[in-house]
Amino acid sequence: MSDNAESPTETQKDDPSIQHAATEHTGASDEKKKIDVLLKAVGDAPIMKTKKWSVERGRTVQSLAQFISRFLKLEASEQLFIYVNQSFAPSPDQEVGVLFECFGSDGKLVLHYCKSQAWG
Amino acid sequence: RKVIMADDKDVLRDVWFGRIPACFTLSPEETTEREAEPYYLLLPRVSYLTLVTDKVKKHFLRVMKTEDVEEMWFEYEGTPLKWHYPIGVLFDLHASNTALPWNVTVHFKNFPERDLLHCSSNSVIEAHFMSCIKEADALKHKSQVINDMQKKDHKQLWMGLQNDKFDQFWAMNRKLMEYPTEEGGFRYIPFRIYQTTSDRPFIQKLFRPVSPEGHTLTLGDLLKELFPAAICAEDEPKRFQVMIHGIEPLLETPIQWLSEHLSHPDNFLHISIIPAPSD
Numbered sequence: 001m002s003d004n005a006e007s008p009t010e011t012q013k014d015d016p017s018i019q020h021a022a023t024e025h026t027g028a029s030d031e032k033k034k035i036d037v038l039l040k041a042v043g044d045a046p047i048m049k050t051k052k053w054s055v056e057r058g059r060t061v062q063s064l065a066q067f068i069s070r071f072l073k074l075e076a077s078e079q080l081f082i083y084v085n086q087s088f089a090p091s092p093d094q095e096v097g098v099l100f101e102c103f104g105s106d107g108k109l110v111l112h113y114c115k116s117q118a119w120g
Numbered sequence: 121r122k123v124i125m126a127d128d129k130d131v132l133r134d135v136w137f138g139r140i141p142a143c144f145t146l147s148p149e150e151t152t153e154r155e156a157e158p159y160y161l162l163l164p165r166v167s168y169l170t171l172v173t174d175k176v177k178k179h180f181l182r183v184m185k186t187e188d189v190e191e192m193w194f195e196y197e198g199t200p201l202k203w204h205y206p207i208g209v210l211f212d213l214h215a216s217n218t219a220l221p222w223n224v225t226v227h228f229k230n231f232p233e234r235d236l237l238h239c240s241s242n243s244v245i246e247a248h249f250m251s252c253i254k255e256a257d258a259l260k261h262k263s264q265v266i267n268d269m270q271k272k273d274h275k276q277l278w279m280g281l282q283n284d285k286f287d288q289f290w291a292m293n294r295k296l297m298e299y300p301t302e303e304g305g306f307r308y309i310p311f312r313i314y315q316t317t318s319d320r321p322f323i324q325k326l327f328r329p330v331s332p333e334g335h336t337l338t339l340g341d342l343l344k345e346l347f348p349a350a351i352c353a354e355d356e357p358k359r360f361q362v363m364i365h366g367i368e369p370l371l372e373t374p375i376q377w378l379s380e381h382l383s384h385p386d387n388f389l390h391i392s393i394i395p396a397p398s399d
Contacts, residue, residue, distance in 0.1 A: 058320075084255070084258070085258050085263065087254050087258055087263045087266075087267070088251045088254035088255045088258060089247070089251050090251065090255070091204060091237070091248060091251065091252075092237060093204075093237060093321065095320070095321070098322075098324050098325075101324070101325050101326065102259065102308075102324060102325065102326055103258065119254075
């Protein structure tokens with residue numbers, strides 16, 4: 001699939017702070033306003049066609065979850081659970097930048113998402 | 121294996137049983153059938169507002185019409201109080217240098233969606249509490265200790281907090297406070313630094329309790345790296361107070377010791393930085 005950063009999904013138009021991650025990275029990660037997030041599906045959650053996203057540090061877990069739900073066209077009634085390190089569910093108001101600082105590896109934050117509670 | 125000394129255990133008890141006298145008053149914007157009297161309550165520092173205020177809700181529901189009642193929420197001097205922060209942190213951050221009791225305003229309408237998370241039941245509080253503990257252990261032990269515990273052990277941590285049972289809680293929590301002797305401490309210290317004047321909710325970063333050269337790092341070392349403005353020279357007037365559980369620990373205190381003894385039940389060291397009072 002093409003890596004066109006301008007791909008016109010309506011979710012992207014609403015969320016300029018979430019973009020396809022560029023394939024090249026320049027600059028020190030401390031100074032970058034955005035961090036790379038890798039989204040992995042768990043259980044029966046649909047797999048996102050684009051898994052790697054560039055997200056502003058100040059973005060909350062809740063708003064990222066809403067973005068994923070809209071992108072996957074989930075029903076309003078369907079819940080989405082997000083996990084870090086396959087071990088804990090961060091608070092919805094937690095900033096992804098903080099999670100990246102503490103739990104990022106290889107320059108990205110890996111988040112697992114599922115429609116039911118996976119790791120309690 | 122670390123031995124908890126008798127004096128240290130007193131600290132654990134003092135932290136657990138810390139209380140804040142509060143006075144709850146119904147917001148004047150709420151419509152009532154009769155006048156609402158204020159309600160006084162001693163709040164546990166280490167617990168959460170929505171876990172300990174059932175009596176507050178019952179008290180005010182008596183003077184209100186059911187159709188006027190939505191989810192209860194709290195506010196102090198115009199600031200909505202986040203129930204998912206420990207009570208002691210909220211007090212230290214917003215009201216520590218004001219006269220007691222802590223005057224909190226109660227609301228049942230106009231829930232501030234942008235400032236507060238919803239709390240529909242105690243299981244929401246339990247999920248949040250357990251997530252914090254898991255996050256803390258991910259930092260301290262790469263989640264090894266919490267993952268080795270059984271589901272019933274996790275439940276015991278929560279029940280201990282919910283029912284204010286120090287011994288029940290610490291029977292399990294002491295496992296989360298252990299570390300291999302050769303390491304000298306946890307892998308990273310779970311901490312959060314709060315400041316009311318910041319646009320960010322809190323500062324949380326990776327911080328090792330022991331330097332690469334093997335030195336025991338202190339609260340002062342943590343602040344030097346993450347909040348240098350809180351450290352001032354001897355001849356300068358102090359600009360900030362660095363508060364944990366309502367006290368200002370000496371900056372020379374080892375951060376490992378603080379993590380083991382002054383953490384909240386969620387296993388995080390919550391540090392409030394407030395402007396020093398100008399008297």
